[in-house]
Amino acid sequence: MRNNTLTQPHASLHAAAPPGPPVEISVVIPIYNEEENIPLLHPRLRETMERLGRSYEVILIDDGSSDRSAELISGLMAHDPRLRLIEFNRNYGQHAAVFAGFEHARGMVIVTLDADLQNPPEEIPKLIAKIDEGYDIVGGMRGKRRDSVFRKIPSWLVNRFISRATGVSLRDYGCMLRAYHRTVVDQIVRCNEISSFIPTLANSFARSVTEIEVAHAERKRGKSKYNLRRLLKLNFDLVTGFSLFPIQLISGLGILIALLGIGFGIMLMVLRFVYGAVWAAQGVFTLFALLFVFVGIQLLAMGLIGEYIGRIYSEVRNRPRYVIKKISS
Ligand code: UDP
Ligand code: MG
Secondary structure (H helix, E strand, C coil): CCCCCCCCCHHHHCCCCCCCCCEEEEEEEEECCCCCCHHHHHHHHHHHHHHHCCCEEEEEEECCCCCCHHHHHHHHHCCCCCEEEEEECCCCCHHHHHHHHHHHCCEEEEEECCCCCCCCHHHHHHHHHHHHHCCCEEEEEECCCCCCHHHHHHHHHHHHHHHHHHCCCCCCCCCCCEEEEHHHHHHHHHCCCCCCCHHHHHHCCCCCEEEEEECCCCCCCCCCCCCHHHHHHHHHHHHHHHCCHHHHHHHHHHHHHHHHHHHHHHHHHHHHHHHCHHHHHCCHHHHHHHHHHHHHHHHHHHHHHHHHHHHHHHHHHCCCCCCEEEEEC
16 A cells, blocks of 8 residues: 655646645535534634644635625634635535535645534544555544434435445445545546536545544534435436446346246236136236336336436536636635
8 A cells, every 4th residue: 555645745746736835634615504603613623733733724615605604714714824715606516516625625635524513623633644544535434423314224225335336335425524635636626527426436546445433413503405305316416427237227127027028928828728718808907007017117217218318418518517706715
């Protein structure tokens, strides 16, 4: 495993890195209507980072908040030169925000953190320590997760699924408290697909990935930005964006059903020869039931194909992932 030395001047390593003095650590935080959390987050993060004793910057991405989030951050920037603010012109979603943060990060190590204090910033040094050991990506794993069962069950399924689809087995893909080595982030920045899920994308470029347990708290202030609809969309993105498995599964099912149909036909024919025409008229309702099942599967298959085509369409249009209104640092 490579030894990730943090002290290397990063300009020489990465020509594409944005101008400005290199730092050792960049903390990237997406913000969407978090006015209640920002005043609490800032001192805790600052203290943790100061104690770590390495040069750092904090990149806050305001994802089109409609509350006073951006204003609050600008206020804090007057006293803290390490803060940088990127403002989107409207809401593009958490992953687009993190992407923007990656594009502007100058650190050798990039840490992502949610603004809602569910993942305590005090855990950052643990992640950094693992990166120092030589890992490319260190994922946080929410030890005792404080969310409702309605969040946990889909998460469990998705974690299993992505682990299989990507071949990198992690227990918690949903945790956004993560650290990445510069080399991984550089690759992510070069990807220009539109709907992306950062932890999965990152794993496809990493040499060594590890996971450590981090604390998890309830969201005390502000609301979760993910309702059921957004969660479904995210999971659909994830599943279709990173594998062809769903569509392959449907094809397999199709073959199986066709075989069953042929078997069924042969069976009916035999019965007709043995028992005569009377038997064939029965079981109409059973047939209806079978029909509904097959029609259902067909529609599902069409929907899935549509999903892939839709994705191809949006990639082909190649529209910008987000529009930045203003950058201040
Ligand atoms: N977030 C964002 N844009 C969005 C939704 C969320 O930047 O459209 C940010 C949000 O401010 C928070 C993080 O992403 O810092 C995680 O959001 P949230 O806590 O609502 O998600 P959950 O913890 O419920 O998964
Ligand atoms: Mg949260």
